[in-house]
Amino acid sequence: MPTVALDGRGAERGPETIVAGARGAAADGIRLRVFGDPATLAAVEQIDGAELVPAVEEITNAEEPVAAVRSRPRASVVLAAQDVAEGRSQAMASAGSTGATMTAALFALRRLHGVRRPALALQLLVPGRPGPPALLLDVGANADARAHDLVQFAYLGAAFSEAVLGVAQPRVALLSVGEEANKGSAEVVEAHARLARAEGLDFRGNLEGQDLLAGAAEVIVTDGFTGNVVLKTIEGTAKTVAEAVRAAARSGPVAAAGGLLLRPSLGGLRRQLDPDTTGGAILLGLRGVAVVGHGSSGPEGIANAVRLAARTVDQSAVERTAKLLERAGMTRGGLRGESPRAGMRDRKEL
Amino acid sequence: MPTVALDGRGAERGPETIVAGARGAAADGIRLRVFGDPATLAAVEQIDGAELVPAVEEITNAEEPVAAVRSRPRASVVLAAQDVAEGRSQAMASAGSTGATMTAALFALRRLHGVRRPALALQLLVPGRPGPPALLLDVGANADARAHDLVQFAYLGAAFSEAVLGVAQPRVALLSVGEEANKGSAEVVEAHARLARAEGLDFRGNLEGQDLLAGAAEVIVTDGFTGNVVLKTIEGTAKTVAEAVRAAARSGPVAAAGGLLLRPSLGGLRRQLDPDTTGGAILLGLRGVAVVGHGSSGPEGIANAVRLAARTVDQSAVERTAKLLERAGMTRGGLRGESPRAGMRDRKEL
Numbered sequence: 110m111p112t113v114a115l116d117g118r119g120a121e122r123g124p125e126t127i128v129a130g131a132r133g134a135a136a137d138g139i140r141l142r143v144f145g146d147p148a149t150l151a152a153v154e155q156i157d158g159a160e161l162v163p164a165v166e167e168i169t170n171a172e173e174p175v176a177a178v179r180s181r182p183r184a185s186v187v188l189a190a191q192d193v194a195e196g197r198s199q200a201m202a203s204a205g206s207t208g209a210t211m212t213a214a215l216f217a218l219r220r221l222h223g224v225r226r227p228a229l230a231l232q233l234l235v236p237g238r239p240g241p242p243a244l245l246l247d248v249g250a251n252a253d254a255r256a257h258d259l260v261q262f263a264y265l266g267a268a269f270s271e272a273v274l275g276v277a278q279p280r281v282a283l284l285s286v287g288e289e290a291n292k293g294s295a296e297v298v299e300a301h302a303r304l305a306r307a308e309g310l311d312f313r314g315n316l317e318g319q320d321l322l323a324g325a326a327e328v329i330v331t332d333g334f335t336g337n338v339v340l341k342t343i344e345g346t347a348k349t350v351a352e353a354v355r356a357a358a359r360s361g362p363v364a365a366a367g368g369l370l371l372r373p374s375l376g377g378l379r380r381q382l383d384p385d386t387t388g389g390a391i392l393l394g395l396r397g398v399a400v401v402g403h404g405s406s407g408p409e410g411i412a413n414a415v416r417l418a419a420r421t422v423d424q425s426a427v428e429r430t431a432k433l434l435e436r437a438g439m440t441r442g443g444l445r446g447e448s449p450r451a452g453m454r455d456r457k458e459l
Numbered sequence: 460m461p462t463v464a465l466d467g468r469g470a471e472r473g474p475e476t477i478v479a480g481a482r483g484a485a486a487d488g489i490r491l492r493v494f495g496d497p498a499t500l501a502a503v504e505q506i507d508g509a510e511l512v513p514a515v516e517e518i519t520n521a522e523e524p525v526a527a528v529r530s531r532p533r534a535s536v537v538l539a540a541q542d543v544a545e546g547r548s549q550a551m552a553s554a555g556s557t558g559a560t561m562t563a564a565l566f567a568l569r570r571l572h573g574v575r576r577p578a579l580a581l582q583l584l585v586p587g588r589p590g591p592p593a594l595l596l597d598v599g600a601n602a603d604a605r606a607h608d609l610v611q612f613a614y615l616g617a618a619f620s621e622a623v624l625g626v627a628q629p630r631v632a633l634l635s636v637g638e639e640a641n642k643g644s645a646e647v648v649e650a651h652a653r654l655a656r657a658e659g660l661d662f663r664g665n666l667e668g669q670d671l672l673a674g675a676a677e678v679i680v681t682d683g684f685t686g687n688v689v690l691k692t693i694e695g696t697a698k699t700v701a702e703a704v705r706a707a708a709r710s711g712p713v714a715a716a717g718g719l720l721l722r723p724s725l726g727g728l729r730r731q732l733d734p735d736t737t738g739g740a741i742l743l744g745l746r747g748v749a750v751v752g753h754g755s756s757g758p759e760g761i762a763n764a765v766r767l768a769a770r771t772v773d774q775s776a777v778e779r780t781a782k783l784l785e786r787a788g789m790t791r792g793g794l795r796g797e798s799p800r801a802g803m804r805d806r807k808e809l
Contacts, residue, residue: 236703249636252644286599286687294602294684318691322699334644335685337636339692341668346696349672350728353586354704357724367720374707374714378700 110138111422113415114189114198117145117153118167119205120411121404124149127204128156130411135159139419142198144185164188167205170404174208178216186210190217193397200418204389204402204411211250211392211401218397221431223440226251227394228262229333229401230269231340232387235322236347236378241276243326244269247333248340248390254332256299259283263310264437265393266328268430273421274327282316282326284335289315296332304330309437347382388413391421393430398422460488461772463765464539464548467495467503468517469555470761471754474499477554478506480761485509489769492548494535514538517555520754524558528566536560540567543747550768554739554752554761561600561742561751568747571781573790576601577744578612579683579751580619581690582737585672586697586728591626593676594619597683598690598740604682606649609633613660614787615743616678618780623771624677632666632676634685639665646682654680659787697732738763741771743780748772 113134117127124145131141131153141159143150153161164185168177178187186205190213192198203210211229220227230246246266247254254262263281270279283301285293290301292315304312313326321329321339331339358368380386388410389402398421402414421427434440463484467477474495481491481503491509493500503511514535518527528537536555540563542548553560561579570577580596596616597604604612613631620629633651635643640651642665654662663676671679671689681689708718730736738760739752748771752764771777784790 236699252636252642252647284688286602286684292602294682297602297684318688318693319695319698321692322695331688332644334636334647335688338634338668338681338685339688342671342689342692343668343696345669345672346693347700348669349586350697350700350732353728353731354721354725357728358721360724364721364724367717367722367724370713370717371704371708371721372717374710374717375704378703378707381703382700 110140111199111419112140112142112197113418114192114201115141115143115411115415116186116189116201116203116205116210117143117150118164118185119169119203119404120406121204122407126406126408126411128152129408130406130415131159132156133408133412134415134419137416139415141415142192144189144192162188162192168209170206172206172209174206174212178209178212184209186213187217190214190399194218199422200398200400202389202400202402202414202418204404204406204414207249207401207404210399214392214395214397214399218395218399221394221396221427221434223434224261224265224394226254226258226261227392228265229390230266230393231390232274233322233343234381234386235324236381240324241270241274241327242387243321243324243329244274245321245329245331245336245340246393247331247336249333249337250392251333253334254296256296256303259296259300259330259332260303260307261394261439262330263304263307263312263328264433264439265430266330267310268433269391269393269426270327272424272426272429276327278311279327280311280313280325281328281330282313284321284329284331284339285315285317287315287317300330307437309433344384351382385410385413388415388417391417396427398427460490461549461769462490462492462547463768464542464551465491465493465761465765466536466539466551466553466555466560467493467500468514468535469519469553469754470756471554472757476756476758476761478502479758480756480765481509482506483758483762484765484769487766489765491765492542494539494542512538512542518559520556522556522559524556524562528559528562534559536563537567540564540749544568549772550748550750552739552750552752552764552768554754554756554764557599557751557754560749564742564745564747564749568745568749571744571746571777571784573784574611574615574744576604576608576611577742578615579740580616580743581740582624583672583693584731584736585674586731590674591620591624591677592737593671593674593679594624595671595679595681595686595690596743597681597686599683599687600742601683603684604646606646606653609646609650609680609682610653610657611744611789612680613654613657613662613678614783614789615780616680617660618783619741619743619776620677622774622776622779626677628661629677630661630663630675631678631680632663634671634679634681634689635665635667637665637667650680657787659783694734701732735760735763738765738767741767746777748777
């Protein structure tokens with residue numbers, strides 16, 4: 110079982126959530142190193158297989174990630190990333206600032222050969238649909254993406270889907286505004302053309318917003334701006350509709366009785382709409398494993414973030430991704446003429 | 460009461476839907492000129508205030524809009540647009556190909572002085588929330604948008620919201636991936652900076668996906684790629700969640716009884732999720748009025764598309780938009796160095 114470096118700071122629901130989450134993951138046999146405030150995380154020491162590593166500094170959501178990560182080497186998230194880079198842990202997970210987690214991971218773990226921009230990938234759980242969830246990427250690592258990046262995201266997502274989510278031959282789709290190859294922004298149209306002739310990918314063409322949750326593809330590729338907006342739109346819409354149903358059930362005694370009778374059957378729907386279920390997003394394209402948990406994670410969300418990190422290590426996802434990129438010729442030329450930090454240019458826009 | 464030129468072809472649910480929709484709108488006193496096949500639309504002649512104008516050609520969804528509109532001057536949607544340009548009607552509406560409708564309108568009605576790219580705007584109805592719906596634009600007229608375009612969309616949306624939706628001082632927000640001014644793609648960050656100092660707009664900053672339906676702004680600005688994806692994502696998610704609730708109500712006898720009791724109270728939710736309720740999107744930035752109905756419109760959707768077109772004329776929305784653009788200085792410089800057809804460059808990407 111791998112060791113996961115868990116950021117013990119930054120979770121919106123406080124250190125108790127971290128402790129409870131660590132306990133849940135440790136019960137599965139995962140070893141943990143938890144970085145944070147010894148005063149509030151003392152209970153970690155009581156967990157079998159978990160170790161507390163003091164980290165006196167914290168990076169908050171409000172801070173500019175690159176500047177904060179650079180200037181605060183003893184921040185919990187930076188120490189967690191460093192722990193993976195130095196081999197004491199095999200993966201990191203944080204429910205703190207998304208920007209700081211991505212930046213710390215990128216600095217410490219570095220990009221795979223040929224990867225221009227790492228991408229943040231998230232599993233989309235579909236209410237009422239069993240089977241493997243679709244993987245949407247990028248959901249926010251890069252605010253701007255070129256056609257070349259979108260093609261690379263397709264490989265990163267396919268490798269992860271196969272290695273960690275257990276999909277034999279993941280179908281890949283490109284998010285756009287119509288099914289036809291010529292629909293979309295200039296970069297999307299160009300990405301479509303390249304994906305259509307890409308080797309080693311089961312590319313199924315464009316996919317529109319209404320089909321995101323329809324199960325037509327296991328990997329859905331988009332730029333980080335659209336992906337982030339779409340992800341939050343799904344969350345917001347699901348919440349709004351669920352609230353409208355609840356409001357209807359409060360609108361009178363007959364409806365209220367109906368709501369009470371229906372309630373137990375809606376448990377599965379509630380669970381599928383709960384971000385805790387997936388454990389968070391994963392940053393793909395690095396030489397190590399970094400999971401970005403939902404800021405509002407409960408104990409189950411923290412435990413699932415650690416489990417996702419451990420499973421990604423167990424399945425050798427990084428090595429398999431590197432091999433797929435090499436077979437696809439993505440390690441040649443992609444970085445020609447670029448500085449090794451090209452991927453950081455937009456970091457401030459996160 | 461204005462006369463509306465209604466495209467009698469292209470509606471997915473057939474000419475009967477057009478006839479029934481025309482009857483509904485005519486009952487409100489709106490005069491109609493319906494363009495289409497005399498054989499299937501003969502019943503239009505029986506409607507008080509409606510006139511049938513034969514149009515032998517049709518443009519389908521599958522066709523490339525610019526080529527089709529150019530080569531088929533006798534297509535119903537082209538004749539309807541021409542009817543407005545020549546003053547026999549004051550507005551047009553179509554539930555046929557969105558691309559063809561936009562192209563025909565753009566060619567015949569032309570852009571307002573200073574407008575680089577017209578934008579397609581749609582009212583977002585929020586389940587369970589009374590009050591004016593938010594206007595989202597662009598939902599698909601332009602696949603790529605520059606910062607300048609986004610600022611212009613803000614003025615176009617604000618003018619329409621005030622004139623037609625009756626919002627006294629519409630709050631304007633920019634769709635992005637975070638609240639901070641520096642979050643988003645390069646064009647969005649630049650648009651934010653310009654909107655923050657724009658005159659005559661109540662700009663409230665960035666708005667994220669989860670807040671699209673939260674009622675924080677009456678005008679939400681984005682590029683046509685993101686807007687189109689987001690719009691379809693809202694539709695798809697609402698449908699998926701509603702289906703999951705229905706499935707729960709079929710999961711056993713107790714749940715089924717609950718569903719039956721709750722059902723009557725869910726009527727409002729169903730109505731708010733039905734695209735027929737708003738009548739469709741409106742193309743803003745032209746010297747005339749063009750409404751793009753939902754392809755799957757029922758009779759009420761067609762009638763509401765015609766009503767929206769008539770109301771837009773009644774409220775002098777075009778004139779008020781032109782004045783707002785002039786006050787904002789948007790009629791100066793915006794077109795400098797551009798060909799008059801600049802807005803058509805991306806038309807093929809629709």
